[in-house]
Amino acid sequence: MNDSDHGRRTIRDVAKAAGVSISTASNALNGTGRTNAATREKVKRIADELGFRPNALARGLLMKRSHAIGMLTNDTYGRLTLPMAAGVSEILVDHGVSLFLCATNNDPRLAKLHLDALLDRQVDGIIFTATRIDLEPPPELLKLRVPVIYAFAQGPADSVSFHPDDAQGARVAVQHLQSLGRARIVHITGEENYLAARIRAHAYEELVGPSGQVMFGEWSEEWGHSAIDDIYSQSGPKPDAIFCGSDEIARGVIDALRDRGISIPDDVAVVGFDNWEVVSKQTRPPLTTIDMQLKEIGHRAGLAILGLSRQEKLEPGIVRLPCSIFKRNSA
Amino acid sequence: MNDSDHGRRTIRDVAKAAGVSISTASNALNGTGRTNAATREKVKRIADELGFRPNALARGLLMKRSHAIGMLTNDTYGRLTLPMAAGVSEILVDHGVSLFLCATNNDPRLAKLHLDALLDRQVDGIIFTATRIDLEPPPELLKLRVPVIYAFAQGPADSVSFHPDDAQGARVAVQHLQSLGRARIVHITGEENYLAARIRAHAYEELVGPSGQVMFGEWSEEWGHSAIDDIYSQSGPKPDAIFCGSDEIARGVIDALRDRGISIPDDVAVVGFDNWEVVSKQTRPPLTTIDMQLKEIGHRAGLAILGLSRQEKLEPGIVRLPCSIFKRNSA
DNA sequence: ACTTTTTGATAAAACCTTTTAGCTCCTGTA
């Protein structure tokens, strides 16, 4: 009586049009139960003609799987989050799973609000991401019935986390410089209270030995600049290569070196960290830098949460995904 | 028989515990129907004790409103999208509405996939955003039952769009320079085939009159640099101010000016466009620039889609939201 | 020819909530 409603077609429309029961229609479409091949094809064809698409709410309500997952992030600025989110989404979309994005702005009240909303929506899992790998998640996250994956963030002991392999990334950078014949490599990086900074510095020290020099500071271009000023205002041997803790720092370093008429990479080679194109493409010369493969972290986190949501067991622990070096002209 | 299931509490658990019917429980919790004040309080208290939260899927299925909206973006990199998404989310979360994020990567197949998924989930509306205001949306978007809002993107004639007010932004920039007593203002901007570039250039020309000079090029730091080289390698009067079409261009401009020993802002004042902090904070001197208030665009888009999803009527057309000037030291 | 198995299809229950219509009881009015 209402075939011409402007609403969506339901499975009962399909069933009626195909002259079968709702259950048969459902079975035919999902390949469940026992269905005659001919009927199955017919139902599928008619569903197609009618443009039938199942209501995800009804399906989720019944199956207790919403085919949606939530992503909780404290990063409003998006430099880290969006590439990861894109990676997660790329994986999920192929499995018919959608992604809720929740920006918490570092506000616990907001985090709670978002978390409750996600649970109300029966999400199949939650991915927690942060702007630094050693940020603690909100405590509510720890005692959920819903699986949680930590990406670029610290999880509790029995959880699954995905981090960039900072140590390996640092080694790749240093080894590249060494392969260029550089022997006096200095490491200029960000704040020491960041775990990532410490890991990278440690890996660096292991490779360069006692001749190494680590300069902690801020994650800013300005610090890169003033670090160079420090080095060159003091006496003693000068570096022939600099490994920077971020592209921004590297940019400051390069600018300061150029101000002093030092040629890059001939006199001093420079390697950055992040491969943040807006910075690394624009330095002069363009920056050779370490790429943390954020999208790949997203991929893996997406696959992991998909697995957990299907009750698969995952080895708990931190999975460190390899960084790659992106060579431009500064080293 | 299964009160101790580890699943979530349902409204029937609440009803049973309170010794009332399901309908009464629902009425009490939602303030609908006629309920005795005492019963109402009791039900609410018990629901609270039990930690009851209604299942959004069931509710959405019945009410035909999922309390979720989708955001479709072609911007993987996130420079524009994430601030807007954060703005949208800020508004929505207070109304109990969640946000699906869909990154299409400019791939029509992916866009279709995401769009279908959103519709299957019965979203109450869709916000379409793009990386430039004159990008056409996927054609499927035009004939939906679901309300659509365009943010930083071009919608069809009868739709509602929110754009930054590029003309006003340009005027603010130029007027600021004029108020500083500058008379020879040059405009160095990006590609002419971008609508935003043309709008800004036009507003600039109206204010400076025939003495003006617009230089279209690329949206890159390099172009800013070479534009300055062009200007100073030619004879004729030199500018005392430069209005740049983006912060990146401004950065190139500032670097090139400094290379020539020109003092900023004393000899030449520079204003940028975007207030992209990673760039504008790091120029030397820090950049005075135009802020497009992306978060505010998100706010307005969120409010608009909320209104449309409640059947409210909205005046179709492009709403241009004012830009603001962020003063640092370059002008 | 009779029983057993297999095949194909279906009615009905379930998921959890909101809403409609109706029921009972009480108070006040004619």
Add this chain to the structure above:
DNA sequence: TACAGGAGCTAAAAGGTTTTATCAAAAAGT
């Protein structure tokens, strides 16, 4: 006394799907 009206509550339907149990008919086996 009878009855209207309201207050307070509830049974049941509805929303769209999947799944379980059941049933009839056809095929296979004895």
